Amino acid sequence: MSRARRIDTHQHLVPPHYAEWMRDKGIRPGGVDLPSWSPSAALKFMDGHGIQTGILSLSTPGVYFGDAAEARRWAREINEYTAGVVTGRPDRFGFFATLTLPDVEGALTEAEYALGTLNADGIVLLANNDGRYLGDPGFEPLLKFLHDRQATVFVHPGELPAPEVPGIPTFTADFLLDTTRTAISLILSGAMAKYPGIKLILAHAGGFVPYISYRILLTMMSTKNKAQQAWTLLDRKHQVPRQLAVLRQFYYDIALSSSPAALPSLLAVADPDHITYGSDFPFAPAPAVTFLNKTYEQYPLEDNQRAAIDRGNSEKIFPRLKG
Incomplete structure (x- = not known):
């Protein structure tokens, strides 16, 4: 079992002024109360969960x-x-910069400043921005910029552009659908083929992407009037079709997704070098992370695979953290 020196690619911050702004607006992200956060609280949490470095991002x-x-x-x-x-603790923290989508011009300006001046480790993008998913043609200038910069982009779900179901917090299932929708949008729009330089990390093990991977395949094939061919392929070959290789371009974090039900689907679809550790702190409270870490640590993985998820795969994405 390896718990030491993890790199957490799914860790949030709640800046004090931003927290005041959200409370003034009466916003409960994901249908839950905004958690308290401070750098010292984050460090205490990380020290108790084997996390060396947290890559901070603003949530929905x-x-x-x-x-x-x-x-x-x-x-x-x-x-x-x-x-x-x-800057205060570069060994313990990194960050994904916040942008302004659907304002593309503002997003380009801020991405250039964050990556070039602030030395951000990457960019965080919400899966949908005012109801528009990341494969939207209007977002292509930003995708091209991020591709040219070989940027790492953390894709986090937003509030689903659909009515809430009374009594069900949106983080329970809507978040997962939102991430799934944007992944499919990026595939069907051709963005994954056109902008392979972007290292896209999908939150929460990609939402429903691993579980519905063959549905995604059939969608890809049916858009080319080859649905019957896809069924034949699945029925006769009994192997992973080459069209599913696009799903292995994505990176996936295991935040709130390291259960014995979720991990088999993820491991069946993701490239082993494209899975990273994630906690979802502070929106996932420390006891929840402790519980999910235990399920992850008890899951039968090879030692080298666990070490890669804990740290090695992230070191390749963030070379400054290597060592």
Whole structure:
């Protein structure tokens, strides 16, 4: 069992001014109360869960609420605040910069500043932005920029652009569908083929992507009027079709997804070098992370595979953390 020196690619921060802004708006991200957060609390959590470095990101709902100028101001403030946290403890923290989508011009400006001036480790994008998924043609200028920069992009679910179901928090299932929708959007739009330089990390083991991988295959084939061919392929070959290779381009974190029910689906679909450790702290409280870590640590993995998930795969994405 290896718990030491994990790199956590799914760890959030809640800057104090941002928390006030969210509470003023009455927003409960994912249908839960906004958790308290501080760098010292994050370090205490990490020390208790074998985490050497947390790559911090802002969670849903991000900064865009219909006013592009407001979103730009908040993105800059949050990124500069987070860069300051990282500067104070670069061995313990990294960060994914917040952008302003669906404001593409603002997103390009902020991405350039965050990656070039603040030395962000990557970018966080919500799966949907004002109801538009990442394969939307209007987002291509940003995808091209991120491809050219060989950027790492953490894709986190947003609030599903659909009515909530009373009594069911949106983090329970809507979040997973939101990530799944944007992954399919990126595939069907051709963005995965066109912009392979982007290292895309899908939150929560990709939502439903591993479980519905063959449905995605059939969708890909049916868009080319080859649905019957796809069924024949599945029926006769009894092997993973080459069309599913696109799913191995994605990286997947195991935040809230390291159960004995979820891990087999993920391991059947993901490239072994493309799975990273994630906690979802502080939205996932420490006791929940402790419980899920135990299920992960008890799952029968080879030692080298567990070490790769805990740290090795992330070292390849973030070379500054190697060693």
